[in-house]
Amino acid sequence: MRPDTPAAHTAEAERLLRTAAQYPGDREPLYLRAAAHRELAGDRPAATALYDELLAGEPANPHLIRALKAANLWEYGHEAEARAIIDGLRRARPSDASVWEITAETLEAHDELEAAESTLTEATKLLITPPWDDLPHATRSLITTRHRIRRMLALTHDEWDDLADRLHTGTVGLDELHDPKRLWSLGSSDPAELQAEIARLRSELGTYRTALSRPFPVAVLHWPEPELDELLAAYPELEAEYPTYRAHLTDIEASLRELSQAGTPNLGIVRATVPSYEAFAASESTHPSNPDLLPQYATTLAARGRATAWPPARGAECWCGSGRGYGECHGGETQG
Numbered sequence: 001m002r003p004d005t006p007a008a009h010t011a012e013a014e015r016l017l018r019t020a021a022q023y024p025g026d027r028e029p030l031y032l033r034a035a036a037h038r039e040l041a042g043d044r045p046a047a048t049a050l051y052d053e054l055l056a057g058e059p060a061n062p063h064l065i066r067a068l069k070a071a072n073l074w075e076y077g078h079e080a081e082a083r084a085i086i087d088g089l090r091r092a093r094p095s096d097a098s099v100w101e102i103t104a105e106t107l108e109a110h111d112e113l114e115a116a117e118s119t120l121t122e123a124t125k126l127l128i129t130p131p132w133d134d135l136p137h138a139t140r141s142l143i144t145t146r147h148r149i150r151r152m153l154a155l156t157h158d159e160w161d162d163l164a165d166r167l168h169t170g171t172v173g174l175d176e177l178h179d180p181k182r183l184w185s186l187g188s189s190d191p192a193e194l195q196a197e198i199a200r201l202r203s204e205l206g207t208y209r210t211a212l213s214r215p216f217p218v219a220v221l222h223w224p225e226p227e228l229d230e231l232l233a234a235y236p237e238l239e240a241e242y243p244t245y246r247a248h249l250t251d252i253e254a255s256l257r258e259l260s261q262a263g264t265p266n267l268g269i270v271r272a273t274v275p276s277y278e279a280f281a282a283s284e285s286t287h288p289s290n291p292d293l294l295p296q297y298a299t300t301l302a303a304r305g306r307a308t309a310w311p312p313a314r315g316a317e318c319w320c321g322s323g324r325g326y327g328e329c330h331g332g333e334t335q336g
Contacts, residue, residue: 009041029305120146219302268307
């Protein structure tokens with residue numbers, strides 16, 4: 001069976017829902033992935049039911065869920081309800097750039113380019129403050145989408161478009177990637193034009209691949225001190241991995257810096273707990289004392305959307321939980 005058939009997407013949605021029942025702490029990201037598969041299967045009402053089920057509780061990111069629900073509703077004829085949700089999101093002024101981007105792309109998908117552009121401009125003014133070169137990935141993606149829509153509207157570049165150009169790392173510039181006339185070249189019989197379009201598409205594909213890798217970062221485990229004490233009391237075989245709590249924190253920062261210097265993108269930290277780790281060990285039919293299980297546990301937590309990006313944003317608290325700013329805590333340590 002091909003993985004992109006409706007039946008395959010339905011089966012994957014059911015698998016994710018079963019996993020959510022096993023891991024209640026991961027219910028929200030797993031439900032969102034299941035809803036996406038239900039949409040891909042063509043069962044949009046069932047996807048809406050999952051969004052509603054999440055919203056009936058106390059979700060961690062209700063704005064994101066509402067944005068996804070609005071996009072889904074509009075696709076199967078519930079335009080008025082979708083518009084009402086979008087208007088509510090704009091009034092709420094969420095701090096999550098992805099919420100704004102999903103909302104704008106929903107408007108764009110239904111040929112409301114002016115509304116999409118004004119939504120993204122509103123978000124840009126709300127979310128972007130100097131220093132402009134230290135923006136999170138989601139915010140960079142937002143201004144890149146804004147750049148593309150403004151090109152479609154033939155609007156003159158402004159300072160945010162210039163910023164998007166500067167931050168773009170692809171070999172083909174944004175103005176060329178977002179040129180509406182590119183569509184015409186797809187019907188060309190000129191080999192040179194077709195070859196140039198292939199090069200542009202490859203560059204764009206590389207950007208999308210980078211974006212798609214974001215939910216699954218290279219992650220390092222962080223055991224808060226009480227959790228680490230409990231872990232070592234139960235499984236003293238792991239003391240070789242964690243001789244002291246202070247050494248554990250130092251190793252985390254050193255490992256992430258080493259990975260960063262080697263060019264590894266999209267680094268993150270995942271918070272470990274003993275009950276979650278023991279449940280993961282049981283699911284893998286392995287004893288928790290097996291140190292080879294630790295990196296697998298970290299990867300699984302990251303894949304479930306549990307990672308926090310490293311390094312922390314400028315001025316943010318340190319990842320270790322000390323309450324101090326990152327630059328005054330582990331971010332201030334000398335590299336060695």
